[in-house]
Amino acid sequence: MASNFARFPLPFRLGTDICRIPRMRKLLSGHNAKSLIRRVLTEEERRAASALLEPYMSDNPPPTPVPQTATHVEEGGIRKVAPNTKVENFMAGRFAAKEAVMKASDDRLSWHDIEIRKKESGKPFAVIRSDAGWREALLSISHDGDYATATCIVAVEDAWLKESKQDGEKKEVKKAGSTWI
Numbered sequence: 001m002a003s004n005f006a007r008f009p010l011p012f013r014l015g016t017d018i019c020r021i022p023r024m025r026k027l028l029s030g031h032n033a034k035s036l037i038r039r040v041l042t043e044e045e046r047r048a049a050s051a052l053l054e055p056y057m058s059d060n061p062p063p064t065p066v067p068q069t070a071t072h073v074e075e076g077g078i079r080k081v082a083p084n085t086k087v088e089n090f091m092a093g094r095f096a097a098k099e100a101v102m103k104a105s106d107d108r109l110s111w112h113d114i115e116i117r118k119k120e121s122g123k124p125f126a127v128i129r130s131d132a133g134w135r136e137a138l139l140s141i142s143h144d145g146d147y148a149t150a151t152c153i154v155a156v157e158d159a160w161l162k163e164s165k166q167d168g169e170k171k172e173v174k175k176a177g178s179t180w181i
Helices: 021-029 033-040 043-048 050-057 083-104 157-167
Strands: 012-020 072-075 078-081 114-118 124-130 133-144 147-155
Touching (some): 012 021, 043 114, 083 124, 083 133, 083 147
Antiparallel strands (some): 072 078, 124 133
């Protein structure tokens, strides 16, 4: 029986991941916090988040973790997210995002083959370095309670390139974060 639905016009792969923020809190409260951050984040990502990560990247011991139940602090009657909690949320989100990209990609990727960036609008996207060159992937990162989740959509280049050759079109790959055009 033929389907009455139109096929999705572009081939893509989907990846998703979830990370428990308390797990990240535990990892960041240990003596290996600096090496974890260096292993997961690229140099450029660490530079972009340097103000947030600075206490963990200095040669001093990592800061004392915020107790598990204290996710907010009071400052002048204003309730704010505790500084350590921001780092834990950030790292859990980046960890989940990179895992989602790895699951969506056909290539075997390392942590440093993936860079999470932000558009001017503040929305995250992933830049992937692979055998095919640099390419961009759509990304969504969300935090709720004890969890950070991420979903990634990656275009399937081989199918795109094969299709474009059949159509007689020429497609190019731009480096340094641009997507297929």
